[in-house]
Amino acid sequence: MLMKTSGRNLIDALAAAMLFAAAPISVIGIADAHEANSVVMKNFDFSPMSLTVKAGTSVTWQNMDGEPHTVTSVDGLFRSGALDQNDKYTFKFVKSGTYKYLCSIHPRMMAAIIVK
Numbered sequence: 001m002l003m004k005t006s007g008r009n010l011i012d013a014l015a016a017a018m019l020f021a022a023a024p025i026s027v028i029g030i031a032d033a034h035e036a037n038s039v040v041m042k043n044f045d046f047s048p049m050s051l052t053v054k055a056g057t058s059v060t061w062q063n064m065d066g067e068p069h070t071v072t073s074v075d076g077l078f079r080s081g082a083l084d085q086n087d088k089y090t091f092k093f094v095k096s097g098t099y100k101y102l103c104s105i106h107p108r109m110m111a112a113i114i115v116k
């Protein structure tokens with residue numbers, strides 16, 4: 001009986017701790033979603049992986065990882081060079097189209113900017 005109660009309390013405590021830990025992350029997530037012209041590199045992924053902007057928009061990427069990443073256009077239109085942690089790169093999209101890009105260091109990291 002005592003074991004069961006303390007077990008429940010532990011689960012409650014863990015749930016509360018997870019809620020507190022998750023809260024600031026979800027707030028940041030919402031803030032990012034409203035930044036319609038920015039992409040982050042985090043946990044070896046671009047986020048968002050697909051971003052739609054209007055022609056004439058400057059898109060800014062920021063590397064949040066401790067490892068370097070690049071923003072490298074598949075068709076050669078833009079290329080950031082290696083970005084260290086917190087480094088930013090900005091490119092202005094003038095014409096409409098779908099612009100695929102990847103990290104040349106980790107080519108599994110693929111994403112696209114859609115310009116309307």
Ligand SMILES: [Cu+2]
Binds near residue numbers: 068070103105
């Ligand atoms: Cu990378």
